[in-house]
Amino acid sequence: DAKTTQPNSMESNEEEPVHLPCNHSTISGTDYIHWYRQLPSQGPEYVIHGLTSNVNNRMASLAIAEDRKSSTLILHRATLRDAAVYYCILRDRGAQKLVFGQGTRLTINP
């Protein structure tokens, strides 16, 4: 399984943008980049995913490097409810299995 590397923790302030980095140097051509987050006492929640192009949805934006060896999840305006562990995952096209790393624990300061 292709691996991802994320910082253990990050901290930001409320209403400021947050950029969560992820390195995936061994990504293969058929791997999609997925982001999930896990709020305290809940199951993981899908955030966004992409293959090559940058992606936007109501929750976040995903910026993918041209060589696809890294990506950045962008929360445009963090709120206290965004405090969670964020997981960057490589998932092969057609596969359901998600291989979770340790993720980044995001703290939002009021």
Add this chain to the structure above:
Amino acid sequence: KAGVTQTPRYLIKTRGQQVTLSCSPISGHRSVSWYQQTPGQGLQFLFEYFSETQRNKGNFPGRFSGRQFSNSRSEMNVSTLELGDSALYLCASSLAQGEAFFGQGTRLTVV
């Protein structure tokens, strides 16, 4: 629509016993996956079922098993429980190639 439902939410068992956990996926979802979450190992994939067939299996001993019924509901079973099996067990359902929707999990404590 209703989300993924896992029952029970909490469970306490004694070493050596066996346990069955249940997962009802979102209506229309045919893929169900199970994960174990512990503080030491994080989230680990157990197995995935699609149309009553196990399609993928993680690196867990044979004491961990599962099945899926024709209505896509799934159960996982752990036999001969060990203290180390104490964990949060999460179920996720998805359409063929879509995002995974997770339940709130079953917290199993083995004493």
